Amino acid sequence: AQKVTQTQTSISVMEKTTVTMDCVYETQDSSYFLFWYKQTASGEIVFLIRQDSYKKENATVGHYSLNFQKPKSSIGLIITATQIEDSAVYFCAMRDNTNTGKLTFGDGTVLTVKP
């Protein structure tokens, strides 16, 4: 069974700094997909960025990037130049390479960006 663990319950940073959120996963599959989602204060869940396990290059979208370390089963989310509106709960999730498409989520990390 797949498992996703986010060890950081909460993080607080100053605006315009860089933050890294950790995520480790467990899977028996040789091919899999990793995602990061953001849940805003209103409850909305928004897809941010993904990493396919067979790709060696770290994914980057806007001011979000990933630190994918496959040997360590780790997929960290890096947010550069943080803004107040980045304050949210961030979830790491994993999907296997079958047609089920089920996502397994971590428990989330609460990010607070202070002015």
Added chain:
Amino acid sequence: EAAVTQSPRNKVAVTGGKVTLSCNQTNNHNNMYWYRQDTGHGLRLIHYSYGAGSTEKGDIPDGYKASRPSQENFSLILELATPSQTSVYFCASGLDRGQLYFGEGSKLTVL
């Protein structure tokens, strides 16, 4: 932009009552999912579907049923609601191996 809408957004039910949460997607995605989210936790999968007419059990299916009458619609049914089912429920849709698109969430309180 992908669109997934849920109804009702808020529901108060009595113990033992029947509750139906509805989800509609206009993305033409084959796959649809129902998750629940409890305070301080991530999302846990209840049921999912590959397409119209199919439903599959997720990780925590006990006490829930699902129905997928069409490509667009996926319902979650609580035949006999219990207080432990008080939660926020999220519907999502997605393509094979792609990201999921989530609805706004339905807050259910069972008294």
